[in-house]
Amino acid sequence: MIKCVNLTKIYGKSDIPALNSLNIEVQKNSVFGFLGPNGAGKTTTVKILTGLMKQTSGEFYIGGVRNDINSVGLKSKIGYLGQDNKMYGGMTAQNLLMFVGEIFGLSKKDREIKAGEMLEMAGLSMSANKKISEFSGGMIQRLGIAQALMGNPEVLFLDEPTSALDPIGRKEVLEFIHSLREKCTVFMSTHILNDVERICDSVAILNKGELVAYEKTEILKNKYSDKLIEIVFAKNEKDINIKDLFEKIKSVEILKSEKSSVVLLPTDMRKAKIDLLNFIASTGIDIERFEVKSASLEDVFVKLVGGTKDE
Amino acid sequence: MLLKNEIAEQFRSRKFIVVLVVFVVFAIMSPITALFMPDIISSVSESQNIKIEVPPPTWIDAVVQYVKNMTQIISFVLIIVYMGIIAREKENGILVFLLVKPVKRTAIIVSKYLSVLFVAIAGITVSFIVSGFYTFLFFEGFVIKDFLLQNLFILINIISTLFIVVLFSSIFKSQIVAGILSFVAYLLISLTSQVEKISEFLPSGLITQCNNMMKGTEISFMPILGTLVFMSICVVLSIISFSKWEA
Numbered sequence: 001m002i003k004c005v006n007l008t009k010i011y012g013k014s015d016i017p018a019l020n021s022l023n024i025e026v027q028k029n030s031v032f033g034f035l036g037p038n039g040a041g042k043t044t045t046v047k048i049l050t051g052l053m054k055q056t057s058g059e060f061y062i063g064g065v066r067n068d069i070n071s072v073g074l075k076s077k078i079g080y081l082g083q084d085n086k087m088y089g090g091m092t093a094q095n096l097l098m099f100v101g102e103i104f105g106l107s108k109k110d111r112e113i114k115a116g117e118m119l120e121m122a123g124l125s126m127s128a129n130k131k132i133s134e135f136s137g138g139m140i141q142r143l144g145i146a147q148a149l150m151g152n153p154e155v156l157f158l159d160e161p162t163s164a165l166d167p168i169g170r171k172e173v174l175e176f177i178h179s180l181r182e183k184c185t186v187f188m189s190t191h192i193l194n195d196v197e198r199i200c201d202s203v204a205i206l207n208k209g210e211l212v213a214y215e216k217t218e219i220l221k222n223k224y225s226d227k228l229i230e231i232v233f234a235k236n237e238k239d240i241n242i243k244d245l246f247e248k249i250k251s252v253e254i255l256k257s258e259k260s261s262v263v264l265l266p267t268d269m270r271k272a273k274i275d276l277l278n279f280i281a282s283t284g285i286d287i288e289r290f291e292v293k294s295a296s297l298e299d300v301f302v303k304l305v306g307g308t309k310d311e
Numbered sequence: 312m313l314l315k316n317e318i319a320e321q322f323r324s325r326k327f328i329v330v331l332v333v334f335v336v337f338a339i340m341s342p343i344t345a346l347f348m349p350d351i352i353s354s355v356s357e358s359q360n361i362k363i364e365v366p367p368p369t370w371i372d373a374v375v376q377y378v379k380n381m382t383q384i385i386s387f388v389l390i391i392v393y394m395g396i397i398a399r400e401k402e403n404g405i406l407v408f409l410l411v412k413p414v415k416r417t418a419i420i421v422s423k424y425l426s427v428l429f430v431a432i433a434g435i436t437v438s439f440i441v442s443g444f445y446t447f448l449f450f451e452g453f454v455i456k457d458f459l460l461q462n463l464f465i466l467i468n469i470i471s472t473l474f475i476v477v478l479f480s481s482i483f484k485s486q487i488v489a490g491i492l493s494f495v496a497y498l499l500i501s502l503t504s505q506v507e508k509i510s511e512f513l514p515s516g517l518i519t520q521c522n523n524m525m526k527g528t529e530i531s532f533m534p535i536l537g538t539l540v541f542m543s544i545c546v547v548l549s550i551i552s553f554s555k556w557e558a
Contacts, residue, residue: 050411052558070554072413080411086404088316090323102312103412151413 001155001185002026002049007058009044009209018044020209021058026155026202031181033200033217034189037305041209042189043083046159049187050080063154076104079148079184083159085140089133093124093143096132097150104151118146122176138169145176149183156180158188162195174199193298203297205304212304220300227269227292228299229276232261234286245283251275256302263299313414313422318429326392330430331437333388338438341377342445348372370450371525374458377442378521381465385434386472386497393430393473394490396423397480397553407558416556420481420549427473435466457524464517464535471514471538472497474545481549481556512537 007022019041026032036042047053049060054069061067067074087096097118101111119125122142127135135143141161148156161177162170178199180186190196196203196217203220205213213220229252233240242257251272252264266272269292280287295303321327349365356363397420400406409419439462447453475496479489504515511519516534523530 047558052407052410054555054557069557070416072415075411076413078411080407082404082407082411084404087408088320088323088405090320099312099316100412103414105413 001028001030001063002032002187003061004045004049005059005061007045007048007060008056009041009048009053010056017056017209019048019055019206022206022211024204024211024214026185026187028185029181030201031177031186031188031199033196033203034187034206035191035193035196035203035301036189036206037191039208040206042191042206043159044209045206046080046157046187046189050078050157051075076151077154079145079151079153079156081141081144081148081156081158081161083163085144087132087140087144087147089131091132092129093119093132093135093146094128096143097147100147100150106150114150118149121149122146123172136169138165138172141165141169141173142176145173149180153184155185155187158186160190161188162190162192170195193296193301197297205301207305213300217297221295221297227266228255228295229264229266229272230261230289230291230293231264231276231280231287232289232291234288235260237286240285245279245285249275249279255299263302265303313409313418314425317422317426321426321430327430327433330389330392331434334385334434334438335441337380337384338377338442339445341380341442342373342449345373345376346449368450370446370453373442373446373450373453374461374525375522377438377446378461378465378518381435381438382468382518386469387494389430389469389473390476390490390493390497393427393476394480394493395486396427396477398483398486398489399480401484401556401558402486404558410558416554417550420477420546420553423477423481424474424546424549427477428470431466431470431473435462435469438462461521461524464521467535467538468514468517471500471517471542471545474542475500478545478549482552510534512540514538514541 003025004022007019008017009019010017022045034042034045044053048055049062051067051069051071051074059066062074062077065073091099094115097115098111101114106114116125119128122145124139124143124146127139132140132143145156145158145161158177162173165173174195177186177188188195188200200217202216203213204211237260242262243254246252246254246262246264249272251268252266252275254262255265256263264272264276273292277290280290318327345368349368352363352365395402397406406419410416439459443455443458446458447455476489476493479492479496480486483489483492500513500515502515503510503513504519507519510516511531511533513534516531517538520530520534
């Protein structure tokens with residue numbers, strides 16, 4: 001449904017590409033997660049694919065048709081919800097959807113029916129005649145998705161759709177996105193790994209403009225599914241320097257370290273377990289949990305993107 | 312559809328109402344200022360113990376005041392109100408909402424130009440009626456036909472100022488930059504009125520023609536032609552610039 005061929009973007013006279021030769025294909029009626037840390041090139045990719053920005057080189061196809069920045073044909077196939085979801089604040093939700101329906105060439109009757117359906121689907125029927133400027137963040141996001149679906153798009157692009165939402169709003173929006181799979185292809189850029197793990201069929205991980213992984217979510221997890229060891233420290237162990245302590249152990253590599261826990265990637269599981277337990281016993285560090293676990297998408301992400309997080 | 316939305320947005324944001332009120336206020340003020348100017352001058356001069364003889368005001372004084380107000384103060388107000396017509400939407404991201412929909416970028420730009428055209432026509436129409444009415448009421452010998460033609464010249468002049476604003480607003484992302492450059496361009500064009508050979512083909516020449524009508528000298532329609540070409544250039548440059556703009 002979406003195909004990128006050597007898609008590259010270089011801003012101004014910069015030597016470093018914001019997006020370097022991206023090659024991906026997204027299957028029809030799937031939810032595709034586009035992951036990466038801030039500045040990885042996710043928004044740049046989405047902007048190119050939605051015709052908001054021109055690529056420096058490369059091509060992209062939506063539904064088999066090659067597109068570019070000013071292609072009106074492209075716009076009739078897509079729906080888009082941007083990171084900074086701005087709509088006409090003075091309009092009511094109903095008026096906004098009617099306006100979008102008009103842009104897509106729907107008759108007045110069809111617009112009214114479709115707007116009603118979208119409001120119902122987004123759970124905004126009761127707020128149909130309320131001004132958008134009076135909406136909460138979650139309501140705006142749901143209305144943003146509803147307006148993006150008004151033209152029955154083949155592909156729905158969502159750029160960080162849940163980043164500004166509270167946990168309840170996030171859950172609602174994710175369930176909503178998940179339910180769209182039967183209607184269209186969803187291309188969702190995010191840095192929230194849990195979101196991808198919950199709803200995406202396949203995932204691409206981007207780092208500094210480079211594609212570092214691109215697989216079905218389960219395959220990706222299995223591919224990098226080295227067993228990991230997670231150690232959670234007791235609450236009284238506030239002052240330990242995890243990095244210094246565990247760097248000494250040669251049979252493990254620190255994958256992720258936080259204030260009270262560490263995730264370690266063993267080079268040899270049996271040896272690592274013995275080394276770690278001996279080390280903990282000899283130093284007398286108080287622990288709450290010592291667990292051998294499978295890699296989550298977050299672990300895969302950290303491993304691929306690199307760097308440990310010290311908080 | 313885009314134009315309908317643009318005009319509706321002018322009402323929703325209350326810009327249209329504000330601008331219309333400003334037009335009406337200055338339209339009324341022009342004949343009233345002309346009417347009371349001798350009284351104002353004599354009261355000031357008496358307080359300074361100076362005697363100034365001021366001839367009784369005529370409709371020409373009212374129209375001179377009207378032309379000044381419309382082409383100077385109103386133009387300045389319009390620059391401030393509309394400098395963000397595109398730039399602000401680039402800044403706050405609302406243009407993205409439209410750009411991902413199946414509409415041509417040219418159509419977006421044209422709808423912006425047509426919306427300011429609507430504002431200018433509405434403003435001048437109301438001003439013509441209001442100012443014409445009071446000038447007719449206060450002064451004898453007022454020639455409505457000439458005033459109508461003068462308003463046509465003023466209208467085209469105001470539209471040209473608005474087109475400059477839309478042009479800069481479409482080129483730049485910052486509404487402040489767009490506003491400053493529009494003002495500079497407006498001043499430079501106004502200054503050309505000192506050189507008749509140049510101003511005859513520019514919006515500044517339209518004002519010269521208004522003044523010529525009051526002096527009873529011959530008027531030229533060349534400034535209308537020149538200004539139409541100038542405005543067309545503004546639209547074309549906007550379309551070219553906006554077609555390359557990346558959100």
